[in-house]
Amino acid sequence: MLLSRLAGSFKSAPKSSVTVRSFAKNNTFSLSKCNSKRIEDFAFKNANKSIFSSFRKFSTEKEEELLENQDFKKIYEQEKSEEPQPIHQTPVNDEKVTGPSDKHEFQAETRKLLDIVAKSLYTEREVFVRELVSNASDALEKARHLQSTGSALSDAELPLEVNIYSDPTKKTLIIQDSGIGMDKKDLVQFLGRIGHSGSAEFVKNMGEKGSSDIIGQFGVGFYSVFMVADKVEVFSKSAKDGSEGYLWTSDGSGSYEIAPATGVARGTKIVMHLNAKSDEFCLDSTLDRVVKKYSNFVGFPIKLNGNQINTVKPLWTMQKSQITAEEHKEFYRFISKAYDDPMMHLHFSTDSPISIRSLLYVGTRHSERYGMGQMEPGVMLFSRKVLIQAKAKILPDWLRFIKGVVDSEDLPLNLSREFLQDSALVKRIGNTLTRRILKWFDEESKKNPEVYKKFWAEFGSFFKEGVSTDMVNKEDIAKLIRLETTTEAKGTLVGFEEYKSKMKPGQEKIFYFCVPNREMAMSSPYMEAFKEAEVGVLLCYTAIDDFMIHNLQRFQGTSLESITTEEGAASLRKLTKKDEEEKVDQVGDLTEKEVEDLKNWFADILAGKASSVKATDRLKDSPAVINDTGSMAYRRMMKSLDMTPEALQMPTQVLEINPKHPIIKKLNDVRINDSKLAVLIAEQVYDNALISSGLVDDARVMVPRLNKIIERSLGL
Numbered sequence: 001m002l003l004s005r006l007a008g009s010f011k012s013a014p015k016s017s018v019t020v021r022s023f024a025k026n027n028t029f030s031l032s033k034c035n036s037k038r039i040e041d042f043a044f045k046n047a048n049k050s051i052f053s054s055f056r057k058f059s060t061e062k063e064e065e066l067l068e069n070q071d072f073k074k075i076y077e078q079e080k081s082e083e084p085q086p087i088h089q090t091p092v093n094d095e096k097v098t099g100p101s102d103k104h105e106f107q108a109e110t111r112k113l114l115d116i117v118a119k120s121l122y123t124e125r126e127v128f129v130r131e132l133v134s135n136a137s138d139a140l141e142k143a144r145h146l147q148s149t150g151s152a153l154s155d156a157e158l159p160l161e162v163n164i165y166s167d168p169t170k171k172t173l174i175i176q177d178s179g180i181g182m183d184k185k186d187l188v189q190f191l192g193r194i195g196h197s198g199s200a201e202f203v204k205n206m207g208e209k210g211s212s213d214i215i216g217q218f219g220v221g222f223y224s225v226f227m228v229a230d231k232v233e234v235f236s237k238s239a240k241d242g243s244e245g246y247l248w249t250s251d252g253s254g255s256y257e258i259a260p261a262t263g264v265a266r267g268t269k270i271v272m273h274l275n276a277k278s279d280e281f282c283l284d285s286t287l288d289r290v291v292k293k294y295s296n297f298v299g300f301p302i303k304l305n306g307n308q309i310n311t312v313k314p315l316w317t318m319q320k321s322q323i324t325a326e327e328h329k330e331f332y333r334f335i336s337k338a339y340d341d342p343m344m345h346l347h348f349s350t351d352s353p354i355s356i357r358s359l360l361y362v363g364t365r366h367s368e369r370y371g372m373g374q375m376e377p378g379v380m381l382f383s384r385k386v387l388i389q390a391k392a393k394i395l396p397d398w399l400r401f402i403k404g405v406v407d408s409e410d411l412p413l414n415l416s417r418e419f420l421q422d423s424a425l426v427k428r429i430g431n432t433l434t435r436r437i438l439k440w441f442d443e444e445s446k447k448n449p450e451v452y453k454k455f456w457a458e459f460g461s462f463f464k465e466g467v468s469t470d471m472v473n474k475e476d477i478a479k480l481i482r483l484e485t486t487t488e489a490k491g492t493l494v495g496f497e498e499y500k501s502k503m504k505p506g507q508e509k510i511f512y513f514c515v516p517n518r519e520m521a522m523s524s525p526y527m528e529a530f531k532e533a534e535v536g537v538l539l540c541y542t543a544i545d546d547f548m549i550h551n552l553q554r555f556q557g558t559s560l561e562s563i564t565t566e567e568g569a570a571s572l573r574k575l576t577k578k579d580e581e582e583k584v585d586q587v588g589d590l591t592e593k594e595v596e597d598l599k600n601w602f603a604d605i606l607a608g609k610a611s612s613v614k615a616t617d618r619l620k621d622s623p624a625v626i627n628d629t630g631s632m633a634y635r636r637m638m639k640s641l642d643m644t645p646e647a648l649q650m651p652t653q654v655l656e657i658n659p660k661h662p663i664i665k666k667l668n669d670v671r672i673n674d675s676k677l678a679v680l681i682a683e684q685v686y687d688n689a690l691i692s693s694g695l696v697d698d699a700r701v702m703v704p705r706l707n708k709i710i711e712r713s714l715g716l
Contacts (some may be wrong), residue, residue: 001585006715012383025105028196029538055379057116071097077576082132083216088305088306089163089303089305089306090165090167091163091165091174091176091269091304092265094262094263095235095245095247095261095262095263095264095269096262096263097247097259097260097261098259098260098261098262099259099260099376100259101247101249101253101258101259102259103256103257103259104188104192104257104258105254105255106192106254106255106256107483108201111254112148113194113220113223114194114223114226114252114438121220121224122224122227125227125228125278126281126286126290126293126294127224127294128224128225128227129175129281129287129290129291129294129295130290130294130386130387131221131222131224131496132175132221132224132225132270132295133162133175133223133291133295134221134295134386135173135177135222135268135300136162136176136177136179136219136268136300137162137177137298137299137300138499139177139179139180139181139267139268140160140161140162140177140178140179140180140267140299140300141179141264141299142179142180143160143178143179143180143239143267144160145239146180146239148549151172152241153241153266154237154238154239154240154242154243154266155178155237155265155266156243158178158265158266158267159178159301160178160179160300161177161178161301161302161303162175162177162298162300162301162302162303163176163177163178163303163306163652164287164291164302164303164304164305166281166282166283166284166287166304166305166536167282168279168282168283171273171274171279171282172271172272172273172274172282173228173229173271173272173274173281173282173287174269174270174271175269175270176265176267176268176269176270177267177268177269178265178266178267179239179266179267179268180238180239180267181236181237181238181239181243181266181267181268182236182238182246182268183236183237183238183240183243183244183246183713184244184246184258185460186236186238187246187248187258188236188258188459190222191222191234191248191250191256191696192256192309194220194223196404205713208505209255221463223252225270226252226276227278228272228277228278228281228487229252229272229273229274229275229278230248230251230273230274231249231250231251231272232250232252232270232272232273233248233249233270233271233273234247234248234249234252234268234269234270235247235261235264235268235269235271236248236264236267236268236269237264237266237267238266239266239267244260245260245261245262245263245264246258246259246260246264247259247260247261247264252700254687256326256340259672272648275337284305285443286306287304288304288309291309291310292309292310292334293387293388293390294386295310295387296309296334297310297312297313297382297385297386298310298312298385298386299316299385312330312331312334313327313331314385314407315327315328315331315359316347316357316358316359316405316407317357317385319405320347320563324346328342328345329341329342330362331359331362332345332361333405335380335403335404335405336361336363336378336403336512338363338403340363340364340365341363341364342361342362342363342364342452343361343362343364343450343454343455343458344361344444344455345360345361345362345404346358346359346360346361346404346436346440347359348360348433348436349438350432350436352432354408354410354411354425354429355408355409355410356406356407356408356429356432356433357406357407357408358404358405358406358407358433359405360379360402360403360404360405360406360437361402361403361404361406361456362401362403362459363401363403364458365458366401366458366459366508369373369458369461374400375400375401376391376400377391377392377393377394377395377397377400378391378401378402378403379391379392379394379395379401379402379403379404379405379406380392380404380405380406381394381654382405382406382407382408382409383407383408383411384407384409385407388411392406394406394426394429394430394433395430395433395434395437396430396434396466396469396470396473397436397469398462398463398465398466398469399434399466400462400464401459401462402437404435406429408429409492431472434473435473435476438473438476438477438479438480440478441480442479442480443713445480445495447680453482453493453585456482456493460481460482461542461544463477463480463481464481464542464544464545464547464548465544465548466483467548467552468544468547468548468549468550468551469551473557474551474552475556478496478552478555478700479495479496479497480495481495481496481548482495483495483512483538483539483540483545484538484539484541485499485536485537485538485539486521486522486527486530486531486536486537486539487502487534487536487634488536490518494538495553495650496510496556499536499538500555500556500558502536503536504534504535505577506517506574506575506623507535507571507575508558508559508571508574508575509558509559509560509561509567509571510538510555510558510559510560510561511530511535511536511537511538511561511562511563511568511571511572512537512538512539512540512542512560512561512562512563512604513527513537513539513562513563513564514540514541514545514546514549514562515539515540515694516541516694517541517543518539518541521537521539523626524692525619525621525622525625525689526563526564526625526692526693527563527669528618528619528621528622529572529576529618529619529620530563530572532620533572533575533576535575537563543595546547548696549562563628564627564628564693565627565628566627566628569616569618569627571618572618573618589665590664590665590668594668595615596661597642598611598657598659598664598667598668598671599613599614599615599657601682602655602657602682602686605679605682605683606655606682606683608652608685609652610652610653610654610655610686610693611652611653611654612654612655613654613655613656614627614655614656614657614658615657615659616656616657616658617658618656619656619658619661620658621661622658622661622692623647623657623658623661623663623664623685623688624653624655624656624657624658624661624664624685624688624689625641625656625658625689625692625693626653626654626655626656626688626690626692626693627653627654627655627656627694628654653690653693653695655686655689657685658715663685664685667681667682667685674712676712677709677712678714680705680708680709681709682704683704683705684702685707686708687699687702689707
């Protein structure tokens with residue numbers, strides 16, 4: 001409560017560490033009430049790190065001074081008394097062995113399997129917590145099923161929950177449930193034999209009535225405990241009325257013992273005596289992290305030393321209408337470990353090709369734009385609400401900005417439940433999700449264009465990457481691309497579909513132009529004819545745009561064409577019904593022969609630079625242009641791959657001159673009257689065309705020539 005009051009006050013706070021003390025002093029709150037984690041969460045959301053540090057230092061220094069304020073002290077004491085205080089419960093240890101124990105030997109095959117399970121099956125030791133909590137959840141689910149069928153349970157007053165107790169002093173860890181429990185026969189059958197799953201047997205016996213919340217399948221999870229424990233004691237009592245309690249004990253080497261015991265509560269209590277390498281699992285912080293990572297969403301309360309730690313609900317299992325915006329926010333932050341808010345979400349379920357329940361989010365920002373390296377996959381894969389893979393690679397890499405949960409009870413898991421076995425089925429799951437995600441974004445772009453515009457500004461680069469890398473879905477991804485166009489105001493974005501709907505009658509191509517910015521595009525020689533004809537051109541400002549267009553090539557049957565190419569010029573000429581020969585015949589002061597002679601003269605002057613020289617009618621305000629410059633991004637990439645002098649040398653280009661332009665017409669006279677000046681001008685015309693095409697990496701080589709031209713123009 002005080003933290004929310006702090007947040008409200010902070011919105012009007014001065015954003016400098018110099019004034020933060022005076023601000024805090026005039027507002028009645030105390031940071032000392034907030035633990036460091038809550039302060040950190042608050043600071044990252046509402047401020048920056050320097051202010052957070054100032055507040056933390058201030059709260060330590062000024063706590064006593066704040067408490068001298070009577071108004072503040074009254075609020076502080078009232079709210080402190082209302083806040084739930086963390087507790088540290090200890091387990092009830094009333095169990096006592098009342099008779100001799102029976103010793104049982106594991107079968108030879110079982111001993112070998114036990115050694116494999118304990119040493120080789122699992123990649124992470126912490127998984128044993130997941131396995132034991134899953135077993136506890138199954139036991140509770142079976143007890144709940146018995147209750148629902150009207151069967152009486154022993155110790156009926158016990159709540160259905162999982163309790164975890166740690167004792168760093170004794171180096172013990174206890175995981176206890178109040179579920180269905182086991183009698184002596186069950187202990188021999190289920191704990192004395194590896195691979196015999198009581199949960200799988202329960203589901204089989206129940207048939208279609210079996211619960212979909214049962215987790216266990218293979219009957220090996222319990223034995224993961226021997227990865228961390230030298231000795232394991234299992235107290236268990238069946239839920240059937242009149243059942244006796246028993247103690248099962250083993251060190252995992254080759255035998256186990258079973259003895260009768262009193263004081264055993266309904267359910268199962270596993271006491272682990274941790275080995276020297278597993279002290280960390282006595283720590284509350286470790287247990288809290290591991291439980292929240294793997295088992296946070298099981299269907300029963302999980303308490304760590306008396307405090308419930310799985311408070312976030314499994315929203316993907318709930319009806320969409322039942323979930324509030326605040327719950328979505330809490331859930332998104334929990335699964336993504338982020339401080340921002342979700343911008344949009346998709347709650348999706350299907351039973352084909354297999355049962356899938358998913359809840360996916362897009363945040364308000366991503367880390368890659370800040371230079372923090374490529375993000376890892378953001379989707380968590382669950383099976384029956386238990387984590388299988390935290391960073392599951394089930395979506396294409398370009399969708400790595402998606403955060404969320406995918407859950408399936410039919411996943412083809414391996415024995416350790418850490419990996420998937422049927423790669424073809426997993427691929428079909430990924431394809432199903434990808435298609436639905438693309439449909440979702442398409443729907444959002446039409447229903448909420450302003451939200452989509454904001455979304456595109458942050459995440460648009462991922463879709464361009466998708467067009468370039470996802471050959472299966474690139475056409476559907478392309479529908480979501482947004483670019484500026486010359487026929488709309490600056491900042492207005494359109495998609496390929498909208499562009500096509502506004503194409504001129506008879507227009508056969510989608511025209512695009514790769515250029516650093518709009519100003520350069522609108523002043524480019526390549527744009528002159530398109531502006532005159534009022535034909536729209538899509539503007540691509542980044543290198544990834546260039547790659548995207550190159551990989552897309554067509555959209556819904558219509559080719560994409562750069563306006564820098566001869567094909568682009570020819571397509572526009574066809575659209576505007578201009579005839580090249582007719583236009584060259586009308587060149588004003590230059591005759592057809594003069595144009596031909598001028599082209600040949602240019603070719604001689606630019607030998608080794610220009611492969612050929614042509615006359616063109618596509619220019620209006622520019623004297624010359626380079627024909628078909630190709631992909632600038634591709635050229636940069638090739639240069640970076642091959643740094644030899646030959647690779648760095650610019651290839652010869654096709655120069656197109658505008659015979660109607662005053663510079664070209666005057667140059668025709670100058671080449672006869674002042675050949676030296678004409679050569680300088682011709683070379684500069686060519687270099688100017690290269691600059692307009694973005695082909696010049698370093699224009700400093702032109703400076704000596706420009707100085708000579710200036711000298712000649714000044715008569716020096």
